Amino acid sequence: AQTVTQSQPEMSVQEAETVTLSCTYDTSESDYYLFWYKQPPSRQMILVIRQEAYKQQNATENRFSVNFQKAAKSFSLKISDSQLGDAAMYFCAYRGSPSGGGADGLTFGKGTHLIIQP
Amino acid sequence: NAGVTQTPKFQVLKTGQSMTLQCAQDMNHNSMYWYRQDPGMGLRLIYYSASEGTTDKGEVPNGYNVSRLNKREFSLRLESAAPSQTSVYFCASRRQGAPGELFFGEGSRLTVL
Numbered sequence: 001a002q003t004v005t006q007s008q009p010e011m012s013v014q015e016a017e018t019v020t021l022s023c024t025y026d027t028s029e030s031d032y033y034l035f036w037y038k039q040p041p042s043r044q045m046i047l048v049i050r051q052e053a054y055k056q057q058n059a060t061e062n063r064f065s066v067n068f069q070k071a072a073k074s075f076s077l078k079i080s081d082s083q084l085g086d087a088a089m090y091f092c093a094y095r096g097s098p099s100g101g102g103a104d105g106l107t108f109g110k111g112t113h114l115i116i117q118p
Numbered sequence: 119n120a121g122v123t124q125t126p127k128f129q130v131l132k133t134g135q136s137m138t139l140q141c142a143q144d145m146n147h148n149s150m151y152w153y154r155q156d157p158g159m160g161l162r163l164i165y166y167s168a169s170e171g172t173t174d175k176g177e178v179p180n181g182y183n184v185s186r187l188n189k190r191e192f193s194l195r196l197e198s199a200a201p202s203q204t205s206v207y208f209c210a211s212r213r214q215g216a217p218g219e220l221f222f223g224e225g226s227r228l229t230v231l
Contacts, residue, residue, distance in 0.1 A: 004160075033218045045161075045208065045222040091160060095218035104168055105151050105176055106218055108160035 002027045004094050006109035013082050014117045020067075021077045021112045023092030031097040034068065034075045035106065039089040048090070051075065079114075087116045120144050124209050124223035131199045131230045139194040139226050141209030149212040150192035151176075151220065152184060154205040161208065167192055199230045 003026045013019035025034070036048040051059045051068050058066050063080045079086055093106040122143045131137055143150065148169050153161040163176030167186040181203060183195045192211075196203055206227050210220040 035218050043206070043225045047219055050219065093218065104149060104166050104174070105163040106220065110158055110160040
């Protein structure tokens, strides 16, 4: 079974600074998808960014970017120019290839609580 | 746009009582999911439905049943609630061709005494 590990229960960063959240995963598949989801205090989960394993180029969405290291099974999220609205729980998630069988749905890490210091 | 709507948002039950969490999506998505979120555990998949008329177990299905009533609605039922089922429950949906890109509801906080 796949596992997703987020080793930082909590991170703190000054407003306007850059912060990197770590995620590692374990899988025997070669084709899969990785995601970062944000959960603000309102509780509703929101997709931040996704990465297909077959793509070598790291995904970027405005101030959010990832560092995907397939061989190391590492998938970190970098938030540039941190804003107060970025304060939330961030979850790393894994999805195997749809053609690979197995259950649908995502496997989530336990989350990192990001605090933005004004 | 309503997106994914869950009801109720809060519920308190006594051990042994039954209840149903309702979920509806208005995005014409084929796949729907139920997750539970516990402190320090992340989200864990309870059941999912790849299409109308089909349901499958996820990681933690024991103590739950589901019904995919139609394409819009996917309900989660606790037949005999236990304190271990105290959690926040999230419903989500996904459009065809977008693996892992889930749209979530706002969650339902359930307390079993």
